[in-house]
Amino acid sequence: GAGVSQSPSNKVTEKGKDVELRCDPISGHTALYWYRQSLGQGLEFLIYFQGNSAPDKSGLPSDRFSAERTGGSVSTLTIQRTQQEDSAVYLCASSSPGRSATQYFGPGTRLLVL
């Protein structure tokens, strides 16, 4: 079946502009995660959605970052007033519920803020 998809694959924007990144999870996966991978860094957790529960937003680095998940499927990560330090690869993953579940990753969106 289809894996996790993300769009756009690449995004170049100017400092101060808003950007939206999209994630389509695997059908039937109730859990969805956003991570950020900066150059030379590991994967940094941003936010986690599980079913209809309130999302775990504890990893969002500032109030410029927000995410929503509509209808328990597609998710959008929004970065407002982008800064150069926001440049990174943004990865989305989905899984079945449970801490032992395999997370399936998308190809990522490479964001460059000029």
Add this chain to the structure above:
Amino acid sequence: AQRVTQPEKLLSVFKGAPVELKCNYSYSGSPELFWYVQYSRQRLQLLLRHISRESIKGFTADLNKGETSFHLKKPFAQEEDSAMYYCALGTASGSRLTFGEGTQLTVNP
């Protein structure tokens, strides 16, 4: 707070040599440990998890709670093993993973 440490950013071995990628974690509860791998131009994917106690592509990893380690081992490295390897920790509080910074493994011919 939980933490994962991979002390080697780069590791280079020759084909046929043994390889060990180190991973140490810090977590006061009962951990779930994973190794994820990213081959060149491919997406990140699960390699193995400690709960399965299985060998994947010749790799094994044993959870050592006394040393808080989950090192990844393979007795005879192959060129196709060249990739970025991430150790990850799951906790009792949910499914989010805490990743290490990764080790870039290069297997030379």
